[in-house]
Amino acid sequence: xxxxxxxxxxxxxxxxxxxxxxxxxxxxxxxxxxxxxxxxxxxxxxxxxxxxxxxxxxxxxxxxxxxxxxxxxxxxxxxxxxxxxxxxxxxxxxxxxxxxxxxxxxxxxxxxxxxxxxxxxxxxxxxxxxxxxxxxxxxxxxx
Numbered sequence: 001x002x003x004x005x006x007x008x009x010x011x012x013x014x015x016x017x018x019x020x021x022x023x024x025x026x027x028x029x030x031x032x033x034x035x036x037x038x039x040x041x042x043x044x045x046x047x048x049x050x051x052x053x054x055x056x057x058x059x060x061x062x063x064x065x066x067x068x069x070x071x072x073x074x075x076x077x078x079x080x081x082x083x084x085x086x087x088x089x090x091x092x093x094x095x096x097x098x099x100x101x102x103x104x105x106x107x108x109x110x111x112x113x114x115x116x117x118x119x120x121x122x123x124x125x126x127x128x129x130x131x132x133x134x135x136x137x138x139x140x141x142x143x
């Protein structure tokens with residue numbers, strides 16, 4: 001089973017995990033576990049999920065793709081009036097870069113590597129973006 005709420009993990013089998021040679025365990029925050037538990041209970045009441053493994057399906061009962069996730073993200077940004085810099089496109093994949101940067105800045109690149117399923121920390125380093133606030137703090141502390 002992919003969802004292990006007791007262990008606070010999503011367990012992705014090797015054959016379902018792209019770019020991986022082994023299964024992958026993704027750690028979940030307590031709040032995420034609580035919300036996911038509630039969703040799984042609600043999900044069980046919908047006919048479209050009967051005999052389906054996907055956690056979420058579109059309105060048309062099809063699995064989400066990158067294209068449908070990007071469409072949903074665009075709508076959320078528009079409806080939430082989220083300010084996006086000009087000439088900056090936010091995609092589902094750009095969230096991965098943000099997550100990599102956040103993990104690396106707060107717990108280190110090796111933990112980011114594990115969470116992102118990279119074989120090498122060198123790959124993870126390509127995902128990282130410099131944080132100006134963190135640089136300002138560092139410059140004050142170092143110099």
